[in-house]
Amino acid sequence: MSLGKAVAIFSSFTFISRILGFVRDILSASILGAGFVADCFFVALKLPNFFRRLFAEGAFSASFVPVFTATLTEGGREEALSFAETAFSSLIVVLLILVAVMEIFAPGVIYILAAGFSDDEVKFQLAVLLTRITFPFLLFISLVSLLGGVLNSLGKFSETAATPIILNLCMISALIFFSDRFETPAHALALAVSIAGLIQLIWLYTACRRVGYRIRIVMPRLTPKVKEMLIIMMPAALGAGVIQVNLMLDMIIASHLPDGSISFLFYADRLNQLPIGVIGVALGTVLLPLLARNIAEGDNAKVSYNQNRAIEFGLFLTIPAAVAFMVVPFQLIHVLFERGAFTQEDSWQTAYALMAYAAGLPAYVLAKIFSPGYFARKDTKTPVKFAMVALVVNMTLNLILMQYFAHVGLAMATAISAWLNAAMLAGGLVRRGHFSFDGQTVVRLAKYLLASVVMGAVVWGLSGQISGMFTGHLGTKTLGLVILVVGGVGSYLVVTFLSGAVKPQELKAMFKGKRS
Secondary structure, X not given: OOHHHHHHHHHHHHHHHHHHHHHHHHHHHHHOOOOHHHHHHHHHHHHHHHHHHHHHHHHHHHHHHHHHHHHHHHHOHHHHHHHHHHHHHHHHXXXXXXXXXXXXXXXXXXXXXXXXXXXXXXXXXXXXHHXXXXXXXXXXXXXXXXXXXXXXXXXXXXXXXXXXXHHHHHHHHHHHHHOOOOOOHHHXXXXXXXXXXXXXXXHHHHHHHHOOOOOOOOOOOOOHHHHHHHHHHHHHHHHHHHHHXXXXXXXXXXXXXXXXXXHHHXXXXXXXXXXXXXXXXHHHHHHHHHHHHHHHOOOHHHHXXXXXXXXXHHHHHHHHHHHHHHHOHHHHHHHHHOOOOOOHHHHHHHHHHHHHHHOOHHHHHHHHHHHHHHHOOOOOHHHHHHHHHHHHHHHHHHHXXXXXXXXXXXXXXXXXXXXXXXXXXXXXXXXXXXOOOOHHHHHHHHHHHHHHHHHHHHHHHHHHHOHHHHHOOHHHHHHHHHHHHHHHHHHHHHHHHHHOOOOHHHHHHHOOOOOO
């Protein structure tokens, strides 16, 4: 399977999930709004997500996939299955202990993570309760990540990519059918999160069985492969921890800002995460097993080639998305979220944050492309150093910029530190001779940038011409947004085709071809 085809499969399911995610967020904005109940839920959701990204999608993914892929290539299916079973069983033990500890000490954790809530007993207790309801999600989703790593290493991307759809469907159902049956809609959402995690686990376990990998629970043992995975995981956990601590510190700072600040950042980040999830995460997920296989086969030239093509593919879609988010952020937020408890002032505050986040959008995607270059070589230490530098810069900028721009300053700091991290990751690979930008990539990126500037000018002009449409009813507003999207996409494609940045036949060929 070609890189483009694999990414297209993953991206397609991710796009469906993101669309459902926006439906969820639209309902959430309408029912929860951007008040203290919403802030409590988002804090509660951050905690299991913190550990999920730290252990499951961060350190565990970075260490498990390269070892599993190498074991499969060198030792065959039976040896790879045995390793997966031991890792799966060990993870269950660790997670059960972690979940139990967090359930007991939830008040202390919330006091640390959202210190600003401690001044309001009702707000504080609600955050604690919602955290206890959502935290079992960590157990299920971490096991899901391992099973997804098995499937991705086998080239089976669709099942893993479809998994987030389950979470969104469960949360949408909770908002529509159960939000008025609990003390607050946030209670229904929190319960839906944990239930979704269990369903996701069943879904991927069944998928593994279909491809001949029936993973059983066995006695955890420190085998040579598990030991190798743990050695790789330790610095990876530190690196992932630095990134997640960065996000948590942002939230701690935001909790001291006026009510709604956490929600403004959440909704802006959700929109910003659409291209990151559809493009960046898809590329990173597909690249890791692909590069690990290239390296196991000793084909270093193919490693650099695949990363260059990934950069072209990723930035072809990401640069124009970033420009659009910076040119017409209010129109997007206004149409998607402004209804019910979500006011026009909420839209403006969220739009300002979106503009700041969008400035770093290409950097987020580049980091997803460059990181597998380290992880596939079982090097998890170097990204840790870069992440720690980015953390220090981000925190310093947070404390400075929040004084002048409130919550928008936090988003600005995040974008700046993202560019620093991406630059360090790229520079490290280049210095070691593991990667080099080829001429085709450099020329195409320049043309993408030119096309995006033209697109931005077109969208800006259109938004002024049809500004009246955004003061009408929802149908008229939606039509106005569609006009902006069509005008932007159309102008971007015309310039990229005319400039030779992308040829129609290349787009077709990208999704065909043999396994890379």
